[in-house]
Amino acid sequence: MSVIVLAEHTQGTFKKKVFEAVQYGAAVAQSMGTTVSVLALGTVSDAEIQGLGQYGAQKVLHVADARLDNVNSRAYTKALVTAAQKENAKVIIALHDVSGKAVAPRVAASLKAGLVAGAISYPDLSKGFVVKKTVFAGKAYAYVNISSEIKVITYMSNTFPVKKGEGSASVEKLDVVFGDKDFAIQVKEVNKVTGAVPLSEAELVVSGGRGMKGPENWGILEDLAKTLGAALACSRPVADSHWRPHHEHVGQTGGTIRPNLYIAVGISGAIQHLAGVNGSKTIVVINKDPEAPFFKAADYGVIGDAMEVVPRLTEAVKKFKEAHQ
Amino acid sequence: MKILVCISPVPDTTTKIAFSDNNTHFNTQGVTFIINPYDEWYALVRALELKEAGVATAVNLVTVGKADAEPIIRKALALGGEEAIRIDTESNDPYVVAAQIAEYAKSQAYDLVLCGKESIDYNNGVVGGMLAEMLDMNYIAFASGLDVANGVATVKREIEGGEETDSCPLPLVVSCQKGMSEARIPNMRGIMAARTKPLKVVPAADIQPLSNIVSYDLPPAKTGVKLIAPENMDELVNLLHTEAKVI
Numbered sequence: 001m002s003v004i005v006l007a008e009h010t011q012g013t014f015k016k017k018v019f020e021a022v023q024y025g026a027a028v029a030q031s032m033g034t035t036v037s038v039l040a041l042g043t044v045s046d047a048e049i050q051g052l053g054q055y056g057a058q059k060v061l062h063v064a065d066a067r068l069d070n071v072n073s074r075a076y077t078k079a080l081v082t083a084a085q086k087e088n089a090k091v092i093i094a095l096h097d098v099s100g101k102a103v104a105p106r107v108a109a110s111l112k113a114g115l116v117a118g119a120i121s122y123p124d125l126s127k128g129f130v131v132k133k134t135v136f137a138g139k140a141y142a143y144v145n146i147s148s149e150i151k152v153i154t155y156m157s158n159t160f161p162v163k164k165g166e167g168s169a170s171v172e173k174l175d176v177v178f179g180d181k182d183f184a185i186q187v188k189e190v191n192k193v194t195g196a197v198p199l200s201e202a203e204l205v206v207s208g209g210r211g212m213k214g215p216e217n218w219g220i221l222e223d224l225a226k227t228l229g230a231a232l233a234c235s236r237p238v239a240d241s242h243w244r245p246h247h248e249h250v251g252q253t254g255g256t257i258r259p260n261l262y263i264a265v266g267i268s269g270a271i272q273h274l275a276g277v278n279g280s281k282t283i284v285v286i287n288k289d290p291e292a293p294f295f296k297a298a299d300y301g302v303i304g305d306a307m308e309v310v311p312r313l314t315e316a317v318k319k320f321k322e323a324h325q
Numbered sequence: 326m327k328i329l330v331c332i333s334p335v336p337d338t339t340t341k342i343a344f345s346d347n348n349t350h351f352n353t354q355g356v357t358f359i360i361n362p363y364d365e366w367y368a369l370v371r372a373l374e375l376k377e378a379g380v381a382t383a384v385n386l387v388t389v390g391k392a393d394a395e396p397i398i399r400k401a402l403a404l405g406g407e408e409a410i411r412i413d414t415e416s417n418d419p420y421v422v423a424a425q426i427a428e429y430a431k432s433q434a435y436d437l438v439l440c441g442k443e444s445i446d447y448n449n450g451v452v453g454g455m456l457a458e459m460l461d462m463n464y465i466a467f468a469s470g471l472d473v474a475n476g477v478a479t480v481k482r483e484i485e486g487g488e489e490t491d492s493c494p495l496p497l498v499v500s501c502q503k504g505m506s507e508a509r510i511p512n513m514r515g516i517m518a519a520r521t522k523p524l525k526v527v528p529a530a531d532i533q534p535l536s537n538i539v540s541y542d543l544p545p546a547k548t549g550v551k552l553i554a555p556e557n558m559d560e561l562v563n564l565l566h567t568e569a570k571v572i
């Protein structure tokens with residue numbers, strides 16, 4: 001018996017959320033009295049892989065096939081199922097992100113395993129295998145029991161703090177025999193947003209709504225975001241009016257984010273907007289209308305005109321950063 | 326080319342969430358149900374566009390649900406599509422939903438199966454991937470663009486920190502999200518036509534759930550917003566540092 005974690009790398013390096021997933025997998029394994037193995041796919045160096053040991057990985061299986069450098073649900077599923085069978089894995093963990101969500105359901109169906117999507121707790125083994133997740137777009141939690149012998153979890157990152165320890169993982173090469181069918185999907189073009197922190201991973205987010213009046217006023221939000229090292233987001237009407245690109249749109253029909261800090265400027269706080277951001281640890285609302293519904297969901301509120309408040313906040317952050325160098 | 330669109334009935338986005346029977350059931354009393362927005366705005370509308378463009382020959386809809394889901398299916402048919410299939414059971418285990426659809430779809434030779442990125446009630450995003458595995462099809466998740474020519478689909482999809490364009494021969498399962506198409510509003514003619522379109526009820530296959538929801542609870546209410554004077558941004562920064570510990 002064992003626990004296996006899918007560790008997906010980004011151009012040869014592992015991100016913090018992968019460390020978090022490995023650490024989560026190690027803790028789950030410990031609570032079940034077993035060991036954790038990690039699966040790495042594609043082109044990534046042994047040194048990078050060994051580093052996963054600092055987060056509790058004992059053994060890492062590596063399928064060093066460059067065709068796996070792009071996430072492909074079918075080939076990834078075959079690799080993960082092969083690894084899980086080899087390790088006699090009873091629990092399979094992937095991240096609840098675009099890649100994990102493309103792969104985990106296939107793996108679950110292939111192994112006839114129950115799946116919890118977006119776990120935010122360790123499994124409670126005293127009642128079977130019960131895992132907590134958010135439902136109704138953050139308006140409630142559900143406790144889901146998996147009854148099948150094999151269990152699959154997609155883990156919501158930014159749930160538990162990451163602690164770096166000692167240790168180095170052993171690397172074992174794994175051979176997986178792929179057929180042509182496994183790579184029927186061909187990648188034609190890749191467009192990555194370069195430089196900026198991807199919104200889905202940002203710990204700090206500055207977001208603007210229709211109260212910003214027009215795209216020409218976004219400069220003050222960009223200044224604030226830059227000063228904080230934050231990513232930018234927006235409400236749906238802002239993206240629909242092409243003031244901002246669609247990938248910045250958050251909410252029910254846009255992205256779902258869970259940053260440590262969400263600063264909402266000129267956003268009324270409609271329920272569909274909150275659905276995408278109410279997992280944020282701390283919410284700051286800047287709005288000139290004291291009756292704006294967003295204040296009910298906020299930790300800190302500033303009633304005032306964004307055009308005046310935002311530049312002042314940027315100055316205050318600069319002052320703070322200089323004092324805390 | 327035949328397209329199957331998976332339609333999930335979900336509580337309206339503004340629903341106040343409450344539970345009954347000692348927090349073990351979602352209380353549907355007084356709750357209005359709608360078509361899951363991703364299924365309606367993106368999957369269904371894109372399927373209809375492909376039919377209007379002469380690329381698809383048929384668009385069928387499928388829902389796993391009890392009789393109370395029928396108004397939702399009719400609403401979807403009012404947007405378009407020739408016929409709908411309702412598989413007569415209910416489950417909040419995504420494995421059961423996927424297996425029921427797969428059981429029906431495997432004999433129907435669909436070239437393209439479209440579903441939404443996730444249901445807005447249980448926020449899983451799982452049915453499409455499971456269905457692809459069960460039907461032995463390729464699967465592309467989080468698509469924001471889809472075209473088909475000569476039996477090959479070109480799909481734009483979200484990846485870590487960006488976007489990717491893939492090509493893949495049919496058959497294929499795609500989960501759809503924003504960017505795919507613009508929302509449509511059903512017109513009177515569509516609503517009238519939907520009344521007489523076939524809605525087939527298929528008995529459920531015998532499939533055991535692999536997971537079940539034991540109980541629910543509500544997040545603790547926010548303790549109340551702390552207001553800071555607009556002149557005093559130093560105080561806000563200080564609170565974010567010392568109290569919230571986020572900067």
Ligand SMILES: Cc1cc2nc3c(=O)[nH]c(=O)nc-3n(C[C@H](O)[C@H](O)[C@H](O)COP(=O)(O)OP(=O)(O)OC[C@H]3O[C@@H](n4cnc5c(N)ncnc54)[C@H](O)[C@@H]3O)c2cc1C
Nearest residue numbers: 209210211235236251252253254266267268272288289306
């Ligand atoms: C099915 C469905 C799905 C939806 N999905 C989403 C979604 O994913 N994301 C989303 O965001 N919305 C979504 N919406 C739309 C949502 O209901 C709201 O209409 C939208 O969020 C409002 O955007 P807003 O807050 O930017 O604009 P508004 O509601 O117009 O609010 C603007 C705010 O700015 C304030 N303001 C104005 N001037 C200033 C100033 N100078 N300084 C400070 N404050 C100022 C105003 O007081 C007001 O509160 C959805 C709606 C539906 C029906």
Ligand SMILES: Nc1ncnc2c1ncn2[C@@H]1O[C@H](COP(=O)(O)O)[C@@H](O)[C@H]1O
Nearest residue numbers: 331333389440441443444449450451452
């Ligand atoms: N009961 C259902 N009937 C038909 N399709 C469904 C059902 N539940 C989910 N789906 C489809 O699967 C997608 C993902 O749903 P989920 O995995 O439940 O988040 C939805 O957007 C629908 O397209």
